[in-house]
Amino acid sequence: MLDSQTCISRKKPNSLDLDKWQRTVDLMAELYHSACGTIVQFRQGEFNAVRASLNEDNFLQQDSSWPWEMKSFCRKIIETGKGLYVNDPANDAQWSDADPVCKGPVRSYLGLPIYWPDGNLFGTICVIDTKKTDYDEPFLKLLEQFRDLINADLKMVYQYEELKSLALTDELTGINNRRGFNHLAEQRLKDAHRFEKLIGIVFIDIDNMKITNDEHGHKAGDTCLTTVSDLLSMTSRDSDIIARVGGDEFLVMLLVEDESDIENFCSRLSEKFDQTARNKTFLEKTSLSFGHVIAHPKQNISLVSLIEQADKNMYTHKRAKE
Numbered sequence: 001m002l003d004s005q006t007c008i009s010r011k012k013p014n015s016l017d018l019d020k021w022q023r024t025v026d027l028m029a030e031l032y033h034s035a036c037g038t039i040v041q042f043r044q045g046e047f048n049a050v051r052a053s054l055n056e057d058n059f060l061q062q063d064s065s066w067p068w069e070m071k072s073f074c075r076k077i078i079e080t081g082k083g084l085y086v087n088d089p090a091n092d093a094q095w096s097d098a099d100p101v102c103k104g105p106v107r108s109y110l111g112l113p114i115y116w117p118d119g120n121l122f123g124t125i126c127v128i129d130t131k132k133t134d135y136d137e138p139f140l141k142l143l144e145q146f147r148d149l150i151n152a153d154l155k156m157v158y159q160y161e162e163l164k165s166l167a168l169t170d171e172l173t174g175i176n177n178r179r180g181f182n183h184l185a186e187q188r189l190k191d192a193h194r195f196e197k198l199i200g201i202v203f204i205d206i207d208n209m210k211i212t213n214d215e216h217g218h219k220a221g222d223t224c225l226t227t228v229s230d231l232l233s234m235t236s237r238d239s240d241i242i243a244r245v246g247g248d249e250f251l252v253m254l255l256v257e258d259e260s261d262i263e264n265f266c267s268r269l270s271e272k273f274d275q276t277a278r279n280k281t282f283l284e285k286t287s288l289s290f291g292h293v294i295a296h297p298k299q300n301i302s303l304v305s306l307i308e309q310a311d312k313n314m315y316t317h318k319r320a321k322e
Contacts (some may be wrong), residue, residue: 004116005043009050009063016153019204021051024146027212028055034129035058035105039114039150040074040125050123059105060128062212064100071098071108074124081121083112085140088132109132110140112147114228117158123149170244172222173229178251181243185253185303192255196297201257202266203291203310204228205318206248216282219272224248224283235269251307259294266290289318 021039028037037053038060040182049064055146068075077084086109089095101108110133111126125147168180176184184199192199206228213221228250232242241253256262270288277283291314293306 004118004120004122007043007048008041009048013157013161016157018051018154021150022054024149025051025053026055027056027125028125028143028146029055031142032110032127032129032133032135034108034127036126036194036203038126038127038128039123040126041177042068042078042121044073047072047123057130059130072097072100073106073111074126077111077113077124078177081113083108083110083140083143085135087134090132105130107131110135110143112143112149114154115146117155122154142301170229173226173244175229175233176241176243178243178245181241181245181251181253182303184241185238189303190293193297198256198297199295199306200252200254200259200262200265201295201306201309201310202252202254202262203314204232204250204252205268205289205314207287207289207318207321208285209248210286212282224286225281227280227283228273228288230277231269231272235265235272235295251310256294259287262292266292287321289314289321291315291317 007196008016009018025037025039027297029035035055036058039050041050043049045068047066047068049060049062052058052060052062052064066072071177073084073086073089086092086095088107089098089109090107095101098106106128108129108131109126110128111124114122114125125143127143168176168183170177170180189199191197207225209221209224212224225248229242230242232250232252236242236252236254241251243251245251252265253264254265270290273288277286291312293309293311293313295306296300297304
């Protein structure tokens with residue numbers, strides 16, 4: 001999902017057209033005959049000018065930033081969630097001492113709040129001038145139209161990121177699905193080859209899952225799956241890649257020093273699962289089977305081949321327990 005605390009101008013989502021935002025603020029400055037049109041993001045206690053109009057007399061540059069602590073018009077909008085128009089701040093008792101006015105060139109400010117689709121404030125869209133203004137009602141409504149365009153863009157980005165997340169994530173467990181695993185694992189293999197690191201792949205299967213479903217129902221089966229995914233998340237490191245890749249099958253990719261690292265990982269996971277199963281009647285007939293393989297950096301072997309080998313090793317382990 002899209003992180004609302006990410007600086008949009010420094011880490012742009014692929015689905016967001018910031019060139020469109022640039023054209024928007026340029027048009028704002030032209031239509032209002034103002035020194036500055038800008039779109040500002042508020043995040044982590046700081047305001048950042050994502051885009052600022054490119055007219056020569058603009059005093060505000062793209063990526064300019066200022067802290068929350070500074071008295072500013074944008075801060076007022078974030079505090080109230082309402083639009084703000086101050087046509088002559090130099091002669092306004094509330095604003096004459098604000099840094100952008102008393103230490104800067106701002107002599108007029110018109111701004112509206114911009115929202116993320118979840119209702120949280122993204123920031124502001126502003127028309128700022130170095131002279132006193134007297135905008136009538138149509139100009140105020142015009143900025144609302146520009147604001148709505150930016151809100152629509154953020155909604156589209158949010159929906160795109162959500163769909164992308166759903167395409168790469170298992171709906172039940174919240175961890176990667178096979179597509180997500182393949183996407184991340186292919187890059188990890190390339191990095192391991194480049195930096196001469198060992199990669200381990202573990203294939204995990206839940207034994208007697210069908211018995212659990214037949215005797216206790218599919219809700220119990222779902223709980224079994226989420227239990228394994230939760231234990232995987234607890235046992236794995238942040239750098240490990242975990243995924244549910246089939247009905248009762250899971251994959252893990254991890255950086256290792258030798259085979260004992262994989263064996264220790266499997267042992268810890270199995271122990272935690274057995275402890276959990278002992279406290280849940282519907283899990284008492286289940287256990288985990290493991291198969292693993294190590295990819296050496298000088299081996300020219302595909303991800304598909306590694307998964308197939310780990311799968312075969314898992315079935316060898318499963319048959320040995322019968």
